[in-house]
Amino acid sequence: MHFNLSEEQAMLQASTARFIDQQYSFEVREKDVRLPEGFNRDTWATFAELGWLSVPISEAGGGFGGNAADTMVLMEELGKGLVASPYIPTVMLFGSLVDIGAPEALKHSLLEPLIAGQLQGAFAYQERQSRYNLADIKTAATREGEGYVLNGEKALVMNGAAADRLVVAARTSGEQFDTAGISLFVIDANATGVHKTAYRLMDGQLAANIRFENLSVTSDQLLGDEGDGYSLIEKVVNSTVLALCAEALGIMNKLTDITQEYTKARKQFGAPISSFQVLQHRMVDMFMACEQSRSLLYRTVCSVGTSDADRSLHALKYMIGRNGRMVGNEAIQLHGGMGITDELEVGHYVKRLMVINTLFGDADHHQQKLAQISLPT
């Protein structure tokens, strides 16, 4: 039993930390995030050079074949640096779905350019009415001859504006909330019949609503078996949730650190405000919120593939949502008036945390899921 990083993981951690330290100051981030796509293509090319885009992709898919701990290490560091990148939509979602679902030829034709940093992807799963229910899908793929015709609208597609290709979850059979009957298709995001409306989220990233109007797709664009997409979605969403939680923990730790630094430097009543006990205890609460979250993150990483996996993951996303909110609020409060200025990095870290809370189920959602396991109805 140990919680040490492997040699490779330690190297990955060091290289990510070095990149942020040397090339990715908060000023750079602020410039990048204001670009039309919400991230910088040159930064993305650096990701590719450093090998980060291949981390969770299997060796069979031409990737590094990393496990949950490898992804955790990378994401936590990216969180600390508040790195604006489409890593989640392109690699964790699109890349992984293609990796586990696509037939060989399609897989290689997509993953090779993806790992080289030349292809942007996105996963269009959510709809206006879905909230956090992954099976709430109305977008229809109707059989027509050898292929299908796609009609419907997807909402809040992360990286939906920049993506070259999309994986779309559409219903080939069943009713609106059924887990059976959902199929996944890889489509060209710029095909005729695909209409995008892009907008920004509070963390600076660009999302889009994407409408499909009589879009023809062939059956070789199908990932996995027809009607069996939900199991692929679950698998990929689970590893993405873990990655997001690692990113969130990196952010929470960064907020805790900069709050401590700020209170040591800030003087009021002739003393650094860090000497006031009432503030010290609040910072200890922030520290404990981070440590407890880290423990659950380790638990979830260690439980992948065991009977404790789902329970750990729900507990983790719940705690990250709840503790992340608390750490964010406290960080702003302890920075005083400066905490609500756009100039300081604090608010920007908090906004990314808030977006993470809304991805794939917020704290309340996962708390209920956890209760459903322990106290089944």
Added chain:
Amino acid sequence: MDISFSDEEVAFRDQVRDFFKQAPVAEVTALIAQPDTYKEGTVRWQKHLFAQGWIAPTWPIEHGGAGWTPTQMHIFETERVAASAPDVLPFGLKMVGPVIYTYGTEQQKQRFLPRILASDDWWCQGYSEPGAGSDLASLKTRAELDGDHYVVNGSKTWTTGAHHADWIFCLVRTSTEGRPQQGISFLLIDMTSPGVTVRPIPTINGEHSLNEVFFDNVRVPVENRIGDENKGWTYAKSLLAHERTVIARVADSKRRLEKLRQYALKETEGGQVMAQDPVFRSRFSDIEAELMALEYTGLRVLAAQASGQGPGAESSLLKIKGTEVQQAIHELTIDLAGPYGGIINDSLTSGDIGHEFGDQARKDYMYGRATTIYGGSNEIQKNITAKHVLGL
């Protein structure tokens, strides 16, 4: 990043599991539950563990321990709780014993350690005083040298089990010079010495476990002092960090939460089990997630210990979160008992009055308020963390 057990550890787990299966757990638990037979049951259980060689498993082998690794200790605790077996009393085995084998003389080791291991002596802890609680170093009980004896005057309070005890380990003031911490010595005092009086402190759970202990010109041989005069604070401190990790009681909370879950599947309101009540579910899962995390916080501390780092300042985190979880469980349990949460059930059975756990829930809730106070209050733990971990 790996929590799997080695083959040896799996074999060890099976051995421990088997031991608890054969052990007289139900018998001693029944004895311990009654005030009249509490001491008898406790000693019997500890002697059973002693016979197996597992009474002080983390002690070094040369002092009668089993030399277990932190992982083995974790396995043992998990199995103990799964078997609902009682814990050992910490005062001799986890507190003064390690101080004696670390800082004591050869003669002290030979005199005290075998009797601690065999549970022939019952120990209690003389730290807190009426005027020295969280500010422990301000203690005033005096020990003045008179020939080859100290003469001790003063009083100790919150002394768990003093009414059963044969010995008390005490922090006493031997000097008023310098910082308060510098004039403290560590004395072992025979409770049968003339001038020692014990007075019970009844607590809000309706039971008696705490006491005041008075010292009136009590003569203590100098050979009963541990280490150097005025260095007692150093010896005591090493023990405090350990005490905090003990207080977290993660395995015990897991068992209590599972019990609570079982109760919630039986208690009904409006014909529906309380396990389906949305507010209950939300409170339950909140505790559950915190406890799942705490379990791994404990393992992280263990893993750090295994690689040679002692329980340091992180033990404060364990103490704070561990006791918060315990109290949250107490609160939800007494609330689940509903109208039966207020009953006092001295001799009736659950069949007589229609409820199984209300009485115990009340006792646990009331006494459980102490958990965030003892072992250094949680506010003190936050001060320690702010200073030593965060460097504020």
